[in-house]
Amino acid sequence: MNIDFEINIYHEDYHNAGSASSEIKKYLTQLGLNPKFIRKIVISSYEAEMNIVIHSLGGKLKLDIIGNHIILTSIDKGPGIRDIKMALTEGFSTASKKVREMGFGAGMGLPNMKKNSDKFEIKSSPKGTIVRLSWVIE
Amino acid sequence: MKHLVDIHVDRCIGCTRCMRVCPTEAIRIKNEKALLIKERCIFCGNCILNCHKSAYKVYSDSFANLNKHKVNVVILPSAIYGMTKNMKELGGIYQILYDYGFDEVFDLSGVVELLSQKITEYIKQSDKTYILSQCPTVIRLIQLKYPSLLSNLLPFDFPYEIGAKIARKKLSQKYQIKEEDIGISYISECLSNFIAIKEGLGKKKSNVDYVFLFNDLFRNSIDSDQINTSVAKNGIQFSKAGGFEYLSNKNEVLSVDGVKELDEILERIYLNRLDNVKLVEAYSCIGGCVGGNFTIENTFVAKWKVNQFHQTIDESIEYVNQFRHVLNSRDWMFTSEVEALSPYKLSENINQSIVKMNQINQILKQLPNIDCCACGSPSCRALAEDVVNHEKTLDDCYILKRGDET
Secondary structure (H helix, E strand, O other): OEEEEEEEEOOOOOOOOOHHHHHHHHHHHHHOOOHHHHHHHHHHHHHHHHHHHHHOOOEEEEEEEEOOEEEEEEEEOOOOOOOHHHHOOOOOOOOOHHHHHOOOOOOOHHHHHHHHOOEEEEEEEOOEEEEEEEEEOO | OOOOEEEOOOOOOOOOHHHHHOOOOOEEEEOOEEEEOHHHOOOOOHHHHHOOOOOEEEOOOOHHHHHHOOEEEEEOOHHHHHOOOOHHHHHHHHHHHHHHOOOEEEOOHHHHHHHHHHHHHHHHHOOOOEEOOOOHHHHHHHHHHOHHHHHHEOOEOOHHHHHHHHHHHHHHHHHOOOHHHEEEEEEEOOHHHHHHHHHOOOOOOOOOOEEEEHHHHOOOOOOOOOOOOOOOOOHHHHHOOOHHHHHOOOOOEEEEEOHHHHHHHHHHHHOOOOOOOOEEEEEOOOOHHHHOOOOOOOHHHHHHHHHHHHHHOOOOHHHHHOOOOOOOHHHHEOOOOOOOOOOOOOOOOHHHHHHHHHHHHHHHHHOOOOOOOOOOOOOHHHHHHHHHOOOOOHHHOHHHHHHHHO
């Protein structure tokens, strides 16, 4: 049994930021998964969503359920992460002062995604970044 | 089990107003009448407030019940302080209640002041963000939408439950009668407390025997200087949102009121995005309990009155202390577990749920996705779910039908 759905996310759309993750939360709740397990996925998807809003030129979030795996993919249109290793360091952020004043850009996005997922993969070029997170259904 | 809220079918015109303001998709319109899905209801009362046809009825208790008891005590809801700005006006309230046939009036402000001290102590034990447990709708919303936050919820019972236990003990001594000879009533300021008492949220059975509705008993306030009353100066602050924040370390307490804002704050805690907050003082009604859906005073005037009253009274440690050692500390807490609820689950089996989810997504592609609600479901997605669950059909969609005709 497979399931797939995707939501477009726009650059600097702070007004709707978080709604894709809310949608994902609703989906997973309807499937009847364990609440603590859902929370890990939703926290990760929120971070991914905010990364697209803050740092990218726009992109989308994709949720797939394949067999007993849940896969969340974040795909954006660039401009890419210059130094992935640095971006994975807790507290490292390239977010502007304005973004930080809104309470975002604390440099915990990618580290949180990595911490909350079973498998974390990232690829980045100036054309875009793809983050693929997966979980085995508990 | 029957819901304690029902629809006057002769009054309801199926207008969808209540359905559109329901925060948990707990209402549908079927055959031009509102239909409540009890499992999804968080008792917020938005439906009742937004009904312009007075089609909602709430099953409160009958005064005839009072005849069963030797002594009847009524517990005053905190919201009462939104009607009284001085002792004279509070005296008038007592007079009204004696006239209804109650022998004793139990003021909660002393209990609440002690409760706030207990909470201040309790939240020191760990670094997590605690959520105030005084509003049953807050608890329901967590049970339904944020079950992983149940461990953040304070374990303290509702003030009127603690008050009921204290009143029963004290009055059985005073009148030298058995505890069951005392009838305990509460005048509920909101739907939330009403249902929590009737269904025993956080316990097997409520300590309160009967519930009446605030706006059924009080139409207006009267003055009386015939009656001596006492209140706890700080306790009355908790009748309004921000009371806890006002009296405690402001850096640690975040106060939120209103269902939508409450939902947003819970989501922030859920996403670990609310740092340095030790306690979230949360109320479903705007303004807190003085803004309860059965109160009669304007919420903001009510908040102002609480502050007026607060200024006119002196602090009385003596008054508060008489409630201090009546119960052991366990009696101040919920006695049964507040459990996670899952009324949105599509099926008990995950594979079956996935099949349904795919069907829902397929149907949703055919729908206009403008969430007009005319079909009697709160969104196009909700209609798709209802179709898959055989509650509705695609024919219920007016927009699709219009397309067929042209």
